[in-house]
Amino acid sequence: MAPARRPLLAAALFAAAVLLPGAARHGGAAAPPAVLAQARFAFLVPGPGGPLILEVAAVAPAGAPADAAALASAIRAANPGAVPIPPRFVSAAYVLDGVRWRDPVVPWYYAPAGATPSLPPGDALERIRRAAETWSGAGGTPVRFDYRGETADGPGCRGDPAAITYTADGLNVLGWDAIPGNYLGYTCWMRSAPLVEGTPYFELIEFDIVLDPRYPYTGDILQALALHEFGHALGLGHSDRCPGAAMCAGELALIFTEPQPDDLAALIALYGRRPPPPLPRRALVPAIARD
Ligand SMILES: [Zn+2]
Numbered sequence: 001m002a003p004a005r006r007p008l009l010a011a012a013l014f015a016a017a018v019l020l021p022g023a024a025r026h027g028g029a030a031a032p033p034a035v036l037a038q039a040r041f042a043f044l045v046p047g048p049g050g051p052l053i054l055e056v057a058a059v060a061p062a063g064a065p066a067d068a069a070a071l072a073s074a075i076r077a078a079n080p081g082a083v084p085i086p087p088r089f090v091s092a093a094y095v096l097d098g099v100r101w102r103d104p105v106v107p108w109y110y111a112p113a114g115a116t117p118s119l120p121p122g123d124a125l126e127r128i129r130r131a132a133e134t135w136s137g138a139g140g141t142p143v144r145f146d147y148r149g150e151t152a153d154g155p156g157c158r159g160d161p162a163a164i165t166y167t168a169d170g171l172n173v174l175g176w177d178a179i180p181g182n183y184l185g186y187t188c189w190m191r192s193a194p195l196v197e198g199t200p201y202f203e204l205i206e207f208d209i210v211l212d213p214r215y216p217y218t219g220d221i222l223q224a225l226a227l228h229e230f231g232h233a234l235g236l237g238h239s240d241r242c243p244g245a246a247m248c249a250g251e252l253a254l255i256f257t258e259p260q261p262d263d264l265a266a267l268i269a270l271y272g273r274r275p276p277p278p279l280p281r282r283a284l285v286p287a288i289a290r291d
Contacts, residue, residue, distance in 0.1 A: 039068030043075065043082035054079060057238070058183065071181060094247065094266035095237035099191045100201045104142040104271050106233070108132065108207075109151040111175030116213035119222065127219050128174060131226035131257070135234060139264035142274040143234060155208030157188035172233070174209040174226070185211045185225055187232035201270070207233040221254050228253040236266045 040057045056075060058068065076082045115124050132145035155173040179186065188210075192203040209229045217225075224246070231247050242248035243255060245262040259267065 039071065041068075041072045041075070041084065043079060043084055045079045045082045054082065058181075093241040094239050094245065094262050094269070096201075096266060096270060097232070097235050097237040098200070098202055099189065099204045099235040100196075100199075100270045101143075101204045101234070102196065105144045105146055106172065107146045107148050108172040108174060108233075109148050109153075111151050111154045111173050113152070113154060114176040114213055116176065116211070116215065116217055116222070118213075118215065118217040119219060123219060124217075124222060127223040128226045131223045132230050134227060134258045135230055135267070138259045139268045140273040141267050141271040143267060143271050145230065155188075155210050156206070157208045157210070170206065172207050174211070174229075176213040177210050178214060179210060179212045183212065184215055185209065185229050187229045189233065201235070204233075204235060209233060220257055223257045224254045227257060227259070231259070231263060234267065235270050236263065239263070239266070 040055075042055045045054050054075070056071070058071060072084070076084065110125055110128065112121060112125065115121055118124075119127070129147055132147065136144040151171065151173060153169065153171065153173065154177065155175040156169040156171070186209070187207060189207040190205040192205065195201065196203045209226075209232075211222075211225065211229070215221075227246050236247050238249040239245040239247045239262050241262050243252045245260045246253070246256040246258070247263050247266065248255070
């Protein structure tokens, strides 16, 4: 049997973050800070089967000591041979990241290690699961997150985003870890290098979501953050129509606990509806007008 050709993989690292200055106590209503800086960069990096693409999108709130150039150079230093390339640029109401799952039923696991002390463990998982569930079937799409239980293995790309390399462990995992640089959470994904035949999309292969446990979450804020990160895991980028969408960036990502119309439009654009929407009824009008 001929050996299977190893597909070229491209790794995309996505980071979205919020800093909470003057941390509110548990249960307190934390007013999220205003977003000040956003940065996006991409690198061509050598991989085992060919070149890979590492993408980073980061956002920092007002008053945070965010330094995009420092983050970019740290990522470059952590990935020997990385060559900066222009990031893809898109502008629309909703924004797609050009990736989607071939099978819209996406399994995922929860890694409870190091979970936030802000909420009882059961509550945190419940809120996270609810966030995943609200994407399931949203907008009439066939998308579904399939929760497979807890895992002792943390997410494959946890830790310092600047030090993450494109390793994949085959599991989609949401877990916890301290994230340096005042970032609250991020989603990493692996995608195919070639487009899915007949589509303008690359194939999503694996995702991991990392949340920083040090934030004083309320249940709603955790659910909103998880909803936003799961949206990235489906291929949704940051909306240009903000506020008003779960996929808005920065502090605006902590508002909605359910997908909004703009988010649903993005999901439908990526995955379509099942079943297809019915055609409008043909209007009954006379075929011939008579005097
Ligand atoms: Zn985001």
